[in-house]
Amino acid sequence: MKNFRMSVVGLLGVTLLVTGFTGVQTAAAHEAPQGGKAPLRALAERADLRIGTAVDMAALGEDTTYRRTTGREFNSVTAENVMKWEVVEPARGTYDWSGADALVRFARDRGQVVRGHTLVWHSQLPGWLTAGVADGSIGAGELRGILRKHVTTEVKRYKGRIQQWDVVNEVFEEDGSLRNSIWLQKLGPSYIADAFRWAHAADPKAKLFLNDYNVEGVNAKSTAYYELAKRLRAEDVPVQGFGIQGHLAIQYGFPGDVAGNLARFERLGMQTAFTEVDVRMILPADAEKLATQATYFRGLLDACLGARSCKSFTVWGFTDKYSWVPGVFAGQGAATLLGEDFGRKPAYGAVREGLAEGR
Ligand code: G3I
Numbered sequence: 001m002k003n004f005r006m007s008v009v010g011l012l013g014v015t016l017l018v019t020g021f022t023g024v025q026t027a028a029a030h031e032a033p034q035g036g037k038a039p040l041r042a043l044a045e046r047a048d049l050r051i052g053t054a055v056d057m058a059a060l061g062e063d064t065t066y067r068r069t070t071g072r073e074f075n076s077v078t079a080e081n082v083m084k085w086e087v088v089e090p091a092r093g094t095y096d097w098s099g100a101d102a103l104v105r106f107a108r109d110r111g112q113v114v115r116g117h118t119l120v121w122h123s124q125l126p127g128w129l130t131a132g133v134a135d136g137s138i139g140a141g142e143l144r145g146i147l148r149k150h151v152t153t154e155v156k157r158y159k160g161r162i163q164q165w166d167v168v169n170e171v172f173e174e175d176g177s178l179r180n181s182i183w184l185q186k187l188g189p190s191y192i193a194d195a196f197r198w199a200h201a202a203d204p205k206a207k208l209f210l211n212d213y214n215v216e217g218v219n220a221k222s223t224a225y226y227e228l229a230k231r232l233r234a235e236d237v238p239v240q241g242f243g244i245q246g247h248l249a250i251q252y253g254f255p256g257d258v259a260g261n262l263a264r265f266e267r268l269g270m271q272t273a274f275t276e277v278d279v280r281m282i283l284p285a286d287a288e289k290l291a292t293q294a295t296y297f298r299g300l301l302d303a304c305l306g307a308r309s310c311k312s313f314t315v316w317g318f319t320d321k322y323s324w325v326p327g328v329f330a331g332q333g334a335a336t337l338l339g340e341d342f343g344r345k346p347a348y349g350a351v352r353e354g355l356a357e358g359r
Pocket of ligand 1: 081
């Protein structure tokens with residue numbers, strides 16, 4: 001187990017210039033991440049790992065440094081928003097695949113794989129759907145047909161071009177009970193197995209994942225996933241992977257027994273992946289917090305590299321410039337590998353070193 005083997009002292013040795021309340025400026029701003037040594041993806045390939053990032057399509061379109069870095073550093077991409085239901089079917093029967101198509105093309109041109117995110121979720125549903133369920137104009141029978149059509153249509157469209165799909169996202173509460181979403185309320189728990197079967201029928205080669213946050217270590221929620229996965233697989237439901245989002249915060253400590261958690265899913269014959277890693281902190285950032293953050297990134301990466309089942313490690317954005325964190329957690333941020341100016345933070349060095357050391 002290689003967790004935390006990088007020394008904090010070593011991290012503090014990285015020259016930093018921390019400025020401002022909202023973000024981090026880095027000394028390496030002008031040379032990184034274009035200059036110097038091999039990019040993350042080159043190191044990851046040697047370690048038999050896909051290193052990925054969530055992609056903000058607006059940033060990809062208008063920020064050339066963002067675009068160049070996405071192509072240079074990563075060999076896997078995930079749509080941060082453009083494959084979600086509210087984006088792809090804003091009006092019933094009217095589809096907008098422009099963002100998703102653009103990402104899949106971008107990836108193909110750069111030899112990257114794509115993680116599909118996400119088919120069944122309680123959030124970012126289109127207004128026509130939630131309104132129809134709320135006013136009773138869409139009943140349970142119709143809702144099941146709508147969900148089946150959504151899953152089938154989206155998976156078929158990208159058949160052969162998506163390596164891993166997050167089929168159901170965030171279906172459990174923290175205590176391990178099923179989330180009281182419209183899916184559970186109207187369709188009952190069988191919607192989960194149905195979604196996997198529909199996705200598998202649409203693209204038999206894509207690896208199909210469960211995905212959630214706060215399931216890094218062994219706890220009530222991750223145990224609920226373990227029991228669910230065991231049951232589904234015993235029933236021959238095509239679920240092949242467990243996705244651990246990895247949204248951490250240094251003020252809450254590093255999760256317990258990540259390696260043990262990965263190992264139990266591996267024993268079920270499943271793949272595992274870290275799918276949305278970022279590590280936020282209470283602002284302002286300082287050298288000590290950034291050093292701690294680096295050990296958290298490294299801890300998750302080492303857990304992945306230490307597990308045969310874990311071949312994909314994705315960060316939820318790579319620059320603080322476009323991170324979702326400050327918009328949702330007031331007073332928190334600096335959660336990614338690069339500063340707002342794209343300069344490398346200690347976390348970048350930690351991930352780089354971890355990849356270079358390999359499995
Ligand atoms: O695109 C619209 C824009 O047209 C509109 O003017 C603007 C006004 O609010 O909203 C824009 O949409 C926003 C979208 O991000 C794109 O920027 C949504 O409001 C905003 O809610 C949405 O937030 C996303 C969030 O999921 C939604 O729940 C974040 O970017 C995204 O990082 C986040 O990702 C989730 C994963 O999918 C699942 N796991 C947790 C993770 C973090 O919350």
